[in-house]
Amino acid sequence: MGKLYTLKEVADHNTPKDCWLIIDGKVFDVTKFLEDHPGGDDVLLSATGKDATDDFEDVGHSTTAKSMMDEFYVGDIDTATIPSKVEYKPPNQAHYNQDKTPEFIIKILQFLVPLLILGVAVGIRVYTKSL
Numbered sequence: 001m002g003k004l005y006t007l008k009e010v011a012d013h014n015t016p017k018d019c020w021l022i023i024d025g026k027v028f029d030v031t032k033f034l035e036d037h038p039g040g041d042d043v044l045l046s047a048t049g050k051d052a053t054d055d056f057e058d059v060g061h062s063t064t065a066k067s068m069m070d071e072f073y074v075g076d077i078d079t080a081t082i083p084s085k086v087e088y089k090p091p092n093q094a095h096y097n098q099d100k101t102p103e104f105i106i107k108i109l110q111f112l113v114p115l116l117i118l119g120v121a122v123g124i125r126v127y128t129k130s131l
Contacts, residue, residue, distance in 0.1 A: 002027070002075030007082050011049035021047055021057045025079060028072040051082055 005027050007104040013020035017032045039059070047055050071123065 001074060004078050005075050006078050010077065014045065014047065014048035016041060019044055019048060020074070020079050021052045021056075022050070022082075023053050023069070025053075025077055026073055027075045027077055028069060029074045030072050033068075033072060049069075051077075062112075 007022070010020045010022055010027055013029070014032075016034055018032065018042075019029070021028050021030055021032055030037075030044055034044055039043055
């Protein structure tokens with residue numbers, strides 16, 4: 001078992017000359033691996049300062065890649081320092097009332113105008129037959 005690090009301590013290592021990652025509760029110093037990483041160093045650098053487990057698993061690394069991690073292991077993360085996942089909550093917005101929009105008025109007119117034309121046509125037809 002290695003040293004226990006806080007998220008803050010690991011997050012301070014976020015440069016190309018000093019890059020640490022948190023994966024599966026373990027801390028890895030991947031600085032020497034940045035140039036050799038098949039996905040490029042930007043991928044690793046963007047995963048610093050947070051728990052990168054999901055990022056790592058989503059890519060689907062091979063067993064060879066997973067076994068290589070042992071040489072970069074420097075310690076464990078104090079899980080109490082990692083914030084729990086926050087459920088997305090959409091911002092409060094005013095209720096959308098579609099009855100007051102111009103689109104609603106257009107829909108009503110698209111229904112009423114043909115009825116009005118039909119009514120006028122029937123009225124003319126009835127009027128002209130009665131003459």
